[in-house]
Amino acid sequence: MIWLNSILAVILVSVLSLVGISLLFLKEHRLKKTVLVLIGLSVGSLFGDVFIHLLPEVFEESSPMTVSLGVLTGILIFFVLEKFIHWHHSHGDDVVESFHEHKGDHCEKIQPVGYMVLFGDGVHNFIDGVIIAASFMVSWEVGLATTIAVILHEIPQELGNFAVLIHSGFSKFKALVYNFYSALTAVVGAVAGLLFMEKMESSIPFFISIAAGGFVYIAGSDLVPELHKKIGMKESFVQLISILVGIGLMLLLLLLE
Numbered sequence: 001m002i003w004l005n006s007i008l009a010v011i012l013v014s015v016l017s018l019v020g021i022s023l024l025f026l027k028e029h030r031l032k033k034t035v036l037v038l039i040g041l042s043v044g045s046l047f048g049d050v051f052i053h054l055l056p057e058v059f060e061e062s063s064p065m066t067v068s069l070g071v072l073t074g075i076l077i078f079f080v081l082e083k084f085i086h087w088h089h090s091h092g093d094d095v096v097e098s099f100h101e102h103k104g105d106h107c108e109k110i111q112p113v114g115y116m117v118l119f120g121d122g123v124h125n126f127i128d129g130v131i132i133a134a135s136f137m138v139s140w141e142v143g144l145a146t147t148i149a150v151i152l153h154e155i156p157q158e159l160g161n162f163a164v165l166i167h168s169g170f171s172k173f174k175a176l177v178y179n180f181y182s183a184l185t186a187v188v189g190a191v192a193g194l195l196f197m198e199k200m201e202s203s204i205p206f207f208i209s210i211a212a213g214g215f216v217y218i219a220g221s222d223l224v225p226e227l228h229k230k231i232g233m234k235e236s237f238v239q240l241i242s243i244l245v246g247i248g249l250m251l252l253l254l255l256l257e
Contacts, residue, residue: 044246
């Protein structure tokens with residue numbers, strides 16, 4: 001039953017990545033406005049997740065130095081990852097703003113932040129899968145409570161991720177599919193957790209710290225500069241409110257967990 005409950009729970013969590021379907025039917029001009037708001041929501045959710053959930057959790061289980069090194073490792077990993085994406089797709093250019101995906105005669109400009117968000121979310125979902133599996137190994141009740149907490153946490157983040165993918169150049173359909181693929185790493189994490197829990201347990205805090213560092217890098221280095229491209233008073237106010245809403249949702253989860 002532990003296996004069945006864990007797999008069903010992470011599949012449910014993975015399906016939540018399809019919440020972006022709600023944005024598919026918006027007209028182009030409305031989608032652009034909505035995406036900018038959701039990027040702000042994503043910034044708030046990422047920062048809120050890091051400083052309200054992830055870091056306080058790992059500080060309870062690991063030494064401050066280990067956590068700090070994990071966060072720095074995460075920042076450096078995502079810096080190198082972004083550099084690699086630029087180098088790999090620059091074709092010798094000195095400065096690269098984005099790279100291209102070719103499909104027939106159609107050329108789609110994809111900014112590196114899109115793939116970084118997918119990678120970072122994949123790491124986070126993998127850890128979620130491990131945590132869900134570990135909680136079901138404690139008891140069914142603990143597993144259910146953990147799954148509900150993850151679900152409440154994922155909804156705003158998945159909406160934000162979908163918006164970032166759209167903004168970075170993915171088509172609506174491709175953003176939906178890629179986001180779902182990234183979410184499926186939760187299933188891989190659950191299976192790995194069930195098979196190797198004793199060996200992995202001591203490493204989980206460090207991996208969570210790495211994920212936290214990655215989220216700080218993505219939010220601060222890639223998403224916040226996107227928000228600064230709109231400098232009007234009204235747009236700036238809306239961005240600030242959307243960031244605060246993202247942080248507020250993460251605070252609200254403390255009351256529901």
